[in-house]
Amino acid sequence: MLSRSITTIQESLHERGYEQTMKQRAFLLWALLWVSAMCIASSVSASQQAPGQITMNSKVYQEHQKGLVTFTHAKHSAEYKLACADCHHVYKDGKNVWKEGDEVQQCVACHSQGKPPTGKDAPALSSQEKNRTYHYSAIHENCVGCHKANQKAGKEKPGPTTCKDCHPQK
Numbered sequence: 551m552l553s554r555s556i557t558t559i560q561e562s563l564h565e566r567g568y569e570q571t572m573k574q575r576a577f578l579l580w581a582l583l584w585v586s587a588m589c590i591a592s593s594v595s596a597s598q599q600a601p602g603q604i605t606m607n608s609k610v611y612q613e614h615q616k617g618l619v620t621f622t623h624a625k626h627s628a629e630y631k632l633a634c635a636d637c638h639h640v641y642k643d644g645k646n647v648w649k650e651g652d653e654v655q656q657c658v659a660c661h662s663q664g665k666p667p668t669g670k671d672a673p674a675l676s677s678q679e680k681n682r683t684y685h686y687s688a689i690h691e692n693c694v695g696c697h698k699a700n701q702k703a704g705k706e707k708p709g710p711t712t713c714k715d716c717h718p719q720k
């Protein structure tokens with residue numbers, strides 16, 4: 551008698567309530583997933599929009615000796631027709647595996663120290679070692695390096711290579 555009524559209850563649960571609850575649960579789960587996906591998507595796109603212009607003011611330097619550089623980010627890619635990967639990279643086994651759409655980290659995330667040490671007690675570092683470690687070296691290698699290469703190649707508008715053309719007078 552008791553076991554029979556339990557089965558009936560189970561059956562009716564299964565037919566109506568239970569299935570209903572499962573549907574509701576599934577729906578809620580999907581809604582939750584969707585909302586969180588949207589939140590992630592919007593936070594990513596909000597922080598990862600390619601900036602039009604950047605005042606280069608890296609926190610790795612306790613104090614800037616030189617005037618702050620204004621970098622025309624959008625112009626460099628759109629007008630000067632440079633590939634994003636000319637400047638953005640993530641190396642894996644010596645190859646740049648970064649592609650457009652991937653997250654962009656600031657240069658200091660990896661080139662995490664300011665200026666390489668100078669003076670007679672400073673360690674002798676190769677330019678590759680300096681570029682890897684020091685923001686100062688990596689950024690100048692990237693920016694001035696390209697402008698100098700353009701100059702060497704005889705381009706009409708190579709980009710500035712002298713200090714004051716990038717760093718305004720303080």
Ligand code: HEC
Nearest residue numbers: 598599600601626627632633634636637654655656657658
């Ligand atoms: C000539 C070099 C250069 C080119 C080309 C370039 N970028 Fe950048 N980009 C930079 C530099 C430098 C920064 C500033 C990074 C920093 O503050 O450390 C930056 C910043 C960014 C940021 C913001 C990162 C952050 O959170 O501060 C995004 C996003 C980005 N670039 C995407 C792109 C995309 C997409 C392209 C191609 C359409 C592109 N960039 C082309 C040099 C370049």
Ligand code: HEC
Nearest residue numbers: 637638640641644655656657659660681682688689691692
């Ligand atoms: C995710 C880490 C990471 C980020 C972010 C990063 N780099 Fe690098 N970068 C490296 C590594 C690792 C190397 C060394 C590669 C090697 O020696 O094979 C390197 C090498 C370089 C070099 C020397 C080799 C070359 O490509 O000419 C320059 C210049 C450079 N980075 C500039 C930049 C600039 C400018 C930014 C920001 C726009 C930046 N890096 C962001 C990891 C990073």
Ligand code: HEC
Nearest residue numbers: 619621622625630632636692693696697707708709710716
């Ligand atoms: C791969 C090549 C390349 C790289 C990397 C590059 N530039 Fe340039 N840049 C150019 C070219 C080409 C021009 C000149 C275009 C013109 O005048 O028509 C230019 C022009 C400029 C100018 C003067 C015109 C303007 O738009 O303000 C400044 C300042 C400048 N670059 C700063 C930077 C800085 C800062 C970086 C590094 C964060 C950088 N560039 C990286 C190619 C490059």
Ligand code: HEC
Nearest residue numbers: 606607608611614615616619689693694710711712713716
């Ligand atoms: C193509 C543009 C460009 C040229 C040319 C250039 N720089 Fe820079 N320099 C930069 C950028 C970009 C940074 C990074 C600033 C930041 O992120 O805070 C920088 C950083 C520095 C810093 C560390 C920050 C500070 O202000 O203390 C010093 C020092 C510096 N540059 C000195 C020089 C000197 C000296 C010259 C000439 C020999 C020179 N730069 C030429 C673009 C340039």
